[in-house]
Amino acid sequence: MSNTSTGSYPCPYCNKRKLETTATAPYVRGFLLAYQIGKKSYIGCTSCVKKKVLGEAGLSALLGWFSITALIINPFLIIYNLIQGLTISANPVKVKMKLREMGIPENPSAVNITDAGCALAASMILADGDVDDQEIRIAEEIGEKIFGDFEEANLHLLLSGSKNLPAPMDMAIILRDALDQDGKALIFKYLLAIAQADGNVSAEEKTLLQQVATGMQLDMAQFNSQG
Numbered sequence: 370m371s372n373t374s375t376g377s378y379p380c381p382y383c384n385k386r387k388l389e390t391t392a393t394a395p396y397v398r399g400f401l402l403a404y405q406i407g408k409k410s411y412i413g414c415t416s417c418v419k420k421k422v423l424g425e426a427g428l429s430a431l432l433g434w435f436s437i438t439a440l441i442i443n444p445f446l447i448i449y450n451l452i453q454g455l456t457i458s459a460n461p462v463k464v465k466m467k468l469r470e471m472g473i474p475e476n477p478s479a480v481n482i483t484d485a486g487c488a489l490a491a492s493m494i495l496a497d498g499d500v501d502d503q504e505i506r507i508a509e510e511i512g513e514k515i516f517g518d519f520e521e522a523n524l525h526l527l528l529s530g531s532k533n534l535p536a537p538m539d540m541a542i543i544l545r546d547a548l549d550q551d552g553k554a555l556i557f558k559y560l561l562a563i564a565q566a567d568g569n570v571s572a573e574e575k576t577l578l579q580q581v582a583t584g585m586q587l588d589m590a591q592f593n594s595q596g
């Protein structure tokens with residue numbers, strides 16, 4: 370189940386350093402009359418998380434103005450993210466808390482395939498914005514079929530406890546070394562089944578699935594041959 374003996378998870382952005390800190394960056398994007406407000410959660414080494422938060426401030430400075438509401442909110446969010454980005458430091462306690470939110474143990478060698486699958490499924494479900502009950506029910510039903518030790522409550526907790534899980538690709542990279550190919554294939558099968566459950570896999574879902582497969586270094590040839 371694991372091939373990592375010691376140490377912690379890799380930073381998903383540089384792949385060199387370890388997880389050292391985490392930050393949540395609020396953002397707003399305007400589209401003339403409508404606007405979208407949300408939060409992005411980053412977990413990685415201090416230097417990469419700093420870049421991500423400052424990058425979000427920069428992106429908001431470019432893209433956050435195109436509606437009246439966004440125009441009002443955006444300066445506050447940019448300043449918040451600038452200050453947060455500039456003052457960020459290593460914070461092992463926050464990393465531990467974020468891993469717990471993700472349902473992932475502190476020690477990579479203790480990662481369980483089902484928990485990793487749930488974390489990735491939750492992140493994928495949260496990635497498209499709204500979480501609808503139908504989606505959750507389907508994810509639970511499929512989870513029970515795929516994993517022997519699936520606990521509905523765990524997925525529920527992930528989806529209700531926090532809306533700020535790291536992006537699916539970030540999680541996939543973090544979990545990469547803690548899972549073997551069989552575990553990765555099973556998790557991918559689960560995510561694919563969730564995406565297919567509503568009859569069609571949207572372009573966004575396809576992109577997410579590709580990112581997850583690449584992120585966790587899933588051997589797709591092996592996956593395909595398994596059917």
Ligand SMILES: [Zn+2]
Pocket residue numbers: 380381382383384385386413414415416417418
């Ligand atoms: Zn890094």
